[in-house]
Amino acid sequence: AIINKRDPKRIGLNFSKDHNIADGLDKTDYEEFMSYLPKAYQKRVVSAEQLAVRWIETRTEREMVIYSQLVSITHEIIAEAFSEKxxxxxxxxxxxxxxxxxxxxxxxxxxxxxxxxxxxxxxxxALVGHLYSFSGRPEDMLILPGDLLHCDFGITYLRLNTDCQELAYVLRPGETSPPEFLVEALRKGNRVQDHLTDNMRTGLTGNEILAKALEAGRAEGLRPAIYTHPLGSYGHSAGTTIGMWDAQDGVMKDDGENYPLNPDTVYAIELNTTVYLPEWKRDIRIMLEEAGFYGKEGFRYVNGRQTELLLIPRPLTHQGQ
Structure with missing residues (x-):
């Protein structure tokens, strides 16, 4: 009766070939619905996947205030963990x-x-595969002076999730600052972030943003890899996928992951760049991840990003003699 009265042009149902988050309607309920729906309307039935994904990926002003606080807490815990405390x-x-x-x-x-x-x-x-940092690495590795530490850490509060990767350097005896070659390596990681976020534009697909960012990074002599994912109600949430660690040529164009960038959305700006260090005679991987907000006025980090290595221990500042 409601459908007949309102005569909708489209009738959106909770099914989707591409997005599992929009595919909750079981076969029995679908068949029951279609059996009651007048035949004149059956051709108007479509997937409501766009509505479902947009609802999940969109952040409100109030949520962004909370998000900033949550990311700040995440940064503070990492800073304390990567310290002499x-x-x-x-x-x-x-x-x-x-x-x-x-x-x-x-x-x-x-x-x-x-x-x-x-x-x-x-x-x-020697440098090993990218996934080593997340699985398969040795447990209980002893931390020593001269080490470059990396963490992957995220917390959940009020239905929101953070996802953060940062780096720290363990000072050798007599050092009060990190070696310049590690400082420069981190700068290169920041440049990959810049290339990615500079190319985030409303309506571009994840594959288009990925290709532009990688091209810009490589033109600068960098060796980047980008695997940025939506962040919010889920740690790996619905929305625009900008690369995957094993899909640097882009995700499949017909699998629904190639979804356009929309405003009022949050992403884990997750990526790395491989850097050769003559001083160590080996490659290292600068892996970074920060929460970023894309709005109508463009991109901003939710609560800043790492641009300096955390130092262990923190150098003391002495005044006078």
């Missing part, structure tokens, strides 16, 4: 830091949305 070189292991981070979140009454990971790159060891 938690790490004693030669004593503390990567697993110690991971479990400290998890315990810290629990004590704050929050939740982690995945188990934190901490990994090490150092001069004596």
């Amino acid at each position: 938690v790490i004693t070189p030669g004593v503390t292991t990567t697993s110690d830091v991971e479990w400290w981070m998890r315990q810290k979140v629990t004590e704050m009454g929050l939740e982690t949305w995945f188990h934190p990971t901490v990994d090490i790159q150092r001069s004596e060891e």
